[in-house]
Amino acid sequence: MNFRGFTKALRTRWLIVCTTTIVAVLAAVATTLLTTPLYQSTTRLFVSSSAGGKSLADKYSGTLDSQQRVLSYTELITGETLAQRTIDKLNLDMTAQDLAAEVTASAKLDTVLIDVAVTDRSPVRARDIANALSDEFVNMVRELETPEDGSPPAARVVVEQRASLAEFPISPNKPRNIALGLAIGLLLGVGLALLRNYLDNSVKDQETLFELSGVGLVGAVPLDKERRTRPAISFDHDSSSIAEAFRRIRTNLQFLAVDNPPRVIVVASSLPSEGKSTTAINIALALAEAEHSVVLVDGDMRRPMLDKYLNVVGTVGFSTVLSGGASLSEVLQKTTFPGLTVLTSGPTPPNPSELIGSLAAQKVLGELRAQFDYVIVDSSPLLAVTDATILATSADGVLLIARYGQTKREQLSQAIRNLKDVGVSPLGTVFTMTPARGDGSYSYNYYGYGYGRDVAQQSDVDTSDSQQGGRRRAVSKNRQKSN
Numbered sequence: 156m157n158f159r160g161f162t163k164a165l166r167t168r169w170l171i172v173c174t175t176t177i178v179a180v181l182a183a184v185a186t187t188l189l190t191t192p193l194y195q196s197t198t199r200l201f202v203s204s205s206a207g208g209k210s211l212a213d214k215y216s217g218t219l220d221s222q223q224r225v226l227s228y229t230e231l232i233t234g235e236t237l238a239q240r241t242i243d244k245l246n247l248d249m250t251a252q253d254l255a256a257e258v259t260a261s262a263k264l265d266t267v268l269i270d271v272a273v274t275d276r277s278p279v280r281a282r283d284i285a286n287a288l289s290d291e292f293v294n295m296v297r298e299l300e301t302p303e304d305g306s307p308p309a310a311r312v313v314v315e316q317r318a319s320l321a322e323f324p325i326s327p328n329k330p331r332n333i334a335l336g337l338a339i340g341l342l343l344g345v346g347l348a349l350l351r352n353y354l355d356n357s358v359k360d361q362e363t364l365f366e367l368s369g370v371g372l373v374g375a376v377p378l379d380k381e382r383r384t385r386p387a388i389s390f391d392h393d394s395s396s397i398a399e400a401f402r403r404i405r406t407n408l409q410f411l412a413v414d415n416p417p418r419v420i421v422v423a424s425s426l427p428s429e430g431k432s433t434t435a436i437n438i439a440l441a442l443a444e445a446e447h448s449v450v451l452v453d454g455d456m457r458r459p460m461l462d463k464y465l466n467v468v469g470t471v472g473f474s475t476v477l478s479g480g481a482s483l484s485e486v487l488q489k490t491t492f493p494g495l496t497v498l499t500s501g502p503t504p505p506n507p508s509e510l511i512g513s514l515a516a517q518k519v520l521g522e523l524r525a526q527f528d529y530v531i532v533d534s535s536p537l538l539a540v541t542d543a544t545i546l547a548t549s550a551d552g553v554l555l556i557a558r559y560g561q562t563k564r565e566q567l568s569q570a571i572r573n574l575k576d577v578g579v580s581p582l583g584t585v586f587t588m589t590p591a592r593g594d595g596s597y598s599y600n601y602y603g604y605g606y607g608r609d610v611a612q613q614s615d616v617d618t619s620d621s622q623q624g625g626r627r628r629a630v631s632k633n634r635q636k637s638n
C-alpha cells in the first residue's frame with residue numbers, strides 16, 4: 156500500500172480510528188480512576204567504614220570497603236528480617252513479605268549512599284515505615300558489624316535524610332496514562348482501519364467496476380437522505396447534485412450506442428436494496444425532463460415498489476395484462492410528473508419468472524417501445540431470481556447498479572455471469588449511494604477526469620435546450636426506424 160492508499164484508507168475509516176482512540180482514552184481514564192493511589196516516602200542512608208588508618212591509602216581502602224558493603228546492605232534493606240523488625244516496631248497489621256514488597260533500595264555507583272523508598276496506600280504510613288525501617292537498619296548494621304570481642308563495629312550507617320509526608324501520589328500517573336491510552340488507541344485504530352480496508356472487498360472505485368464488468372461507468376448517484384422519504388426528484392426546479400447526476404446518466408445513455416441508442420433499458424443489480432427502483436424512477440424522470448415520453452415498468456413482481464414510490468394504484472399492472480385481466484392501455488397510469496407514465500407490477504403472481512418470460516410479456520414491451528421514446532424497466536435482484544435476466548433478453552440493454560461500498564466484487568461478478576449466461580452484456584454501470592462528501596465524492600470527481608472524462612463533459616452539454624430538442628428528434632427518428 157502506498158502513502159496515498161494509506162491516507163485514503165484512514166480518511167474512509169476515520170470513524171474506526173476515532174472510536175478506537177476514544178475507547179482507549181476512556182479505558183485509560185477509567186483505569187486511572189479505579190487504581191488505588193500510592194504514596195512514596197524516601198530516606199537516604201550514609202555508610203561509613205572504620206577499616207584502615209590515617210594514611211591516604213588507608214582512607215581509600217576504607218571508602219572502597221564501604222562501597223562494597225553498600226551492595227550487601229541494599230539486599231538486607233529489602234529483606235524480610237528488617238521488614239519484620241519494622242512491623243514489630245510500628246505494630247503494623249501486615250506480613251513481612253507484604254512490607255518487604257513495598258520497599259526498594261538503590262545505591263548510586265561508586266558512592267556510599269543508599270536511597271530507601273517505601274510505597275504505600277497511606278502517605279503517613281509510607282513515611283513512618285521509611286523512617287522506622289531506616290532506624291531499624293542502623294541498629295541491625297550495628298549488631299551485624301560489631302565483632303564478638305566487643306571491639307568497635309567495622310562499619311556504621313547513619314540516616315542522612317529522613318522521610319517526609321508525600322503530598323501527591325506517585326501512581327496512578329494521570330497524564331502518562333492518558334497519553335499512553337491516546338497512543339495505543341491511535342495505533343490500534345489505524346491498525347484496525349487498515350485491516351478493515353484490507354478485508355473489505357466491496358466495490359468502491361471505477362477501476363474495479365470496469366475490471367469486473369468490462370463496461371464503463373454511466374453515472375454515480377450520490378447518497379441523498381431525502382430519497383428515502385421522496386424517491387422521485389422534482390427535476391423541474393432541482394439543481395442538486397443528485398439531480399445533476401441523473402441528468403448526466405441521461406446524457407450518457409445517448410452515447411452508449413451512438414448508432415442505435417438503447418430505448419428499452421432494464422435497471423438491474425445483484426442484490427436487494429441497492430437502489431434499483433429509486434434509480435429507475437429518476438432516470439425515467441430525467442429523460443422526461445428532456446421532453447422524452449417515458450414509461451416506467453415495474454418488472455419486480457416479487458417486491459414491487461414503484462406504486463408506493465410514485466403514489467399510484469398498484470392493484471392492476473403488468474401481471475394483470477399478462478394474465479389477460481386488462482389491456483395495456485387500461486393499466487398504464489399517468490403520473491404527476493409530465494411525460495412519465497407508469498406500468499406498475501400489478502398483483503404478485505405465483506409464477507413471476509414464467510409470466511415475465513412469456514411471449515405476452517415480450518409483446519407488452521414491444522407495444523411500449525412503439526408508444527414511448529424510452530421504456531425503463533425496474534427489476535428484481537439478479538442473484539436472487541432469474542426475472543431480471545429474462546427481462547434483459549427482451550430489452551436493448553441493462554444498466555447494472557452497484558451500491559458504493561456495499562456490493563461485493565464476487566456478487567457483481569456473479570450478476571454479470573448471470574447476464575452473460577443469457578447472452579446479455581450490460582450497457583454500462585451505475586454507482587448508487589456514493590458518499591456525498593469525502594472519498595466517494597472525490598472518486599466521483601475523479602471519474603470526471605479519468606477515463607470517464609467524457610461522462611462529465613457530456614453532462615455539461617446536456618443542459619442546453621437546443622441539444623435536448625436535437626436529442627429528442629434523434630430518438631424519435633430512431634423510434635420510427637424501429638417501428
Ligand SMILES: Nc1ncnc2c1ncn2[C@@H]1O[C@H](COP(=O)(O)OP(=O)(O)OP(=O)(O)O)[C@@H](O)[C@H]1O
Nearest residue numbers: 377378379380382383427428429430431432433588
Ligand atoms: N441515492 C440514494 N440516496 C439515499 N438513499 C437511497 C438512494 N437510492 C436508494 N435509496 C434508498 O435505499 C433503499 C433501497 O432503495 P430501492 O428500493 O430503490 O432499492 P432496490 O434495489 O430497488 O431494492 P429491492 O431490490 O428491494 O427492490 C430505499 O430506502 C431508498 O430510499
Ligand SMILES: [Mg+2]
Nearest residue numbers: 431432455460
Ligand atoms: Mg426495487
